[in-house]
Amino acid sequence: MKAAVPFENAVDLLDADHKAVKQMFIDYSALCEDPAPAEARRALAEKICQALTVHAKIEEEIFYPAVREAIGDDALMDEALAEHAAAKELIAEIQGMKATSDNYDLAVKQLGKTIGEHVLEEREEIFLKAQQAPIDLRGLAVPLYQRKKQLTAAVQKPSKPTKETA
Secondary structure (H helix, E strand, O other): OOOOOOOOOHHHHHHHHHHHHHHHHHHHHHHHHOOOOHHHHHHHHHHHHHHHHHHHHHHHHHHHHHHHHHHOOHHHHHHHHHHHHHHHHHHHHHHOOOOOOOOHHHHHHHHHHHHHHHHHHHHHHHHHHHHHOOOOHHHHHHHHHHHHHHHHHHHHOOOOOOOOOO
16 A cells, blocks of 8 residues: 555655745745844744755655656756755855854845746756656655655754854
């Protein structure tokens, strides 16, 4: 018996992540306009970073290898991995900063822009090619969903205190 997955297929699961993160970036911008306290901005930025880290990991471990094999477009998949690497650098930069740093909000907004561009390319190229390729996107949703749940639980466990938030 297959595990129940609340998504039609792998693309739907990944796109739901894209939409959730886009909303978090919109919420972050609203916090900057208010202006909200540094700890509120830091909490949302950390949530964004965690969601993106989990999303990138499931794509890199499960989705991208399956799509690479099915479509045979190494250049496209290598470009996607390079975009992930750039996002990871920004995530590390944000996580290493204090929310009161002058460039903190700018860094989070830059991450949003980087992710927005990546998502657009992914939807218009990778997802379309995956949907036209001989790949079981329904079946692929199961390991993606299971791995996402596993990684999300791991990043949400309480850990040692992070850098000062205010």
